[in-house]
Amino acid sequence: MVKALFYGLGTAAPLLIGAAVGLRWTLPKPLLASLMAFGSGTMIAAASSELFEPAFHQAGVWIAAAALFAGAGIYVVANHFIEAKLGAAAVGWALMLGTILDGVPENTALGVSLTSGGGLVLLVAVAVGNFPEAIGGAALMRDKHDFSPAAAFALWAATGAILVIVTVFGYTLSDNLSATHISAVQAFAGGATIAVLADSLMPEAYREGGWWVGLATAAGFLVAFVLAG
Template sequence: MLTALLYGLGTAAPLVAGAAIGLRWQLPKAVLGALMAFGAGTMIAAVSAELFEPAFHQAGAVIAALALFAGAGVYVVANHLIENKLGPRALGWALMLGTVLDGVPENTALGVSLAGSGGLVLLVAVAVGNVPEAISGAALMRDQHGFERSRALWLWAITAVALVLVTVLGNALSDNLSPTHISIVQAFAGGATIAVLADSLMPEAYREGGWWIGMATAAGFLVAFVLGG
């Protein structure tokens, strides 16, 4: 249980730190774009190697695919509802939503994986991806919606606490989850992450960072891939 708590804190602390940075400083657009692109690269590697691939091999193509599309569909629908309510400048909320929708299954999978003495690579990938996502999401909430810094930070802190609790709960329930159930959680997290990348993180990274931003994405992918190698 203590290990699960520490791993949960390992994913949550970067989230709060990133939100604090995004709310406190006005980062240059190129830096913010590079951070988002780097985080996107780590997420791409984590989805393929740590989430979908094991689900595909364990549960099979049909179950893994259904869970993948379910995760993507939940995010896309929820993000569409937010945009309809808040308008096209709702990206900050969308990134927070993405953090929740991909973070909950990811942290559940992280907690479950600790039963087999694993999870370190997924921990690092999630933590690295959380930082730019929180920086950009918090900054956009401040700039586009006029959020007070304290209120926005509290929202991100609550999100972080929820992810810690999910990690601990996943670890506590690991003995009662079948390998297929674990695979469904992993593939669902992968689908939500892909939708976040396509709808929010990567388009905004390109707009902020410019034509060279693909290099930062490649760098993030390489770091996460090496960690998983």
């Protein structure tokens, strides 16, 4: 239980730090883009090796694929709804939505994986991805949605608390879940992660940083891959 709480805090702390940085300072766009791209690279590695691959091998292609598309589909529909309501300036909300929609199954999968001694790569990937998401999302909420710093920070703090809770919940629930259920959670988290990267995080990194952010993405992938090895 203590280990699950520690891992949950490890994913939530970058949200709070990132939100505080984004609300307090305006980072150079190339730096923020590099952070987003690096986080994208780590999440690509984690989604494949820590989430979808074990689900694919345990549950088979049909169950893993169905859960993958469910995770991606729910995020895409919810993100489209926000953009339709708020327009192009909805990126800040979209990044928070992405943190919740991919973070809840990811942190649940993280808690579950702790029972088998895994989870380090996923922890690093989620933590590194959460930091730039919170910076960018909090700054956009402040600048384009007129949130007060206190209100925006409170929303990101609540998101962090949710991630801690679901990590502990996944850990305590793991003994009551079948291997197929665990695989479905993992694949769902992988699908949501891929959708967040494709719809929000990577396009925003490219817009802010330009063509060279591909190198930062590759660096993030390499770090996560080495940790997995």
